[in-house]
Amino acid sequence: MALMAFSSTICKFNIHIIKHKIGPFFHDVKLSDQNLGDKNSTKQIKRRELILRSGKLATIGSIVSVLNLSGEKPDYLGVQKNQLSLALCPATNNCISTSENVADIMHYAPPWSYNPEDRKDRVSKQEAIEELLDVIETTIPPENFIPRIVERTEDYIRVEYESPILGLVDDVEFWFRPDRDSVVEYRSASRFGDFTSHCFRINFITML
Structure with missing residues (x-):
């Protein structure tokens, strides 16, 4: 629907x-x-x-x-090897990441938990991943970018969101940390320009 x-x-x-x-x-x-x-x-x-x-x-x-407004996939995406985290943001304001310093109000976003205190039916990591994939595949964020899941491992998901008009692409990553119970880190960044409210997108996805 x-x-x-x-x-x-x-x-x-x-x-x-x-x-x-x-x-x-x-x-x-x-x-x-x-x-x-x-x-x-x-x-x-x-x-x-x-x-x-x-x-x-x-x-x-x-x-x-x-x-070619879709741009190329940045080489540095994914879980970083030198430090277990997602990549930091560039100096531009078209990116948010849970890996940023809390003091960086332009780029920092807090991690979210798939088993918050007010959730009665606790779920496993695998169940939470399936829930997230279902939301990504069956809903369109308010900005109308089309989602496409391009990478998936046992604890990592990368989605490309493409604008229907200009073909602009945003890279959105989710990492279910194996060393922290129920914690999901994420990063959302535009390859070109600043046409997206990244915080609004993440809030929309995680609240469904």
């Missing part, structure tokens, strides 16, 4: 939502649910205007393709 709802969302996206992210290039491109569904408005758009708008959208697609 979640995937069906997501498909509907993709078909009905409003370009003006990302207007402020991309800049003035989207000026005068105002395709939206209302405009697409309003036959009277469509009839008023001249053929030349439709061609010009289609040309703008095609140009945007070409730019995205040339720029």
Whole structure:
């Protein structure tokens, strides 16, 4: 059901939502649910205007393709060998990690427990991993990035979240620490730009 709802969302996206992210290039491109569904408005758009708008959208697609906004997977992802933790964040503000210093308010995020004190039915690590995988595979975060599980071991999961419009990719990691009971560390980072609220995404996932 979640995937069906997501498909509907993709078909009905409003370009003006990302207007402020991309800049003035989207000026005068105002395709939206209302405009697409309003036959009277469509009839008023001249053929030349439709061609010009289609040309703008095609140009945007070409730019995205040339720029390769999906980026490459960073080599340093995964559990670090020199110190048992996930990778730290770069100096940019498009990343959060439980491995950061608590004093780093821009990048630090607290670990979460899959057996908190108020949970009555305690679960094993394997059960918690299956619960997390189910949430990732069956729900779409509010930012509408499409999740794809690309790595999985007995205690580590990496997910690539890709934006449906520009193909931007975020790398999200979860590590179920074998040396700490019920503790999950995580890291969420954008490969390009800053289009995601990483804390909001993690909160959304862990609260389901």
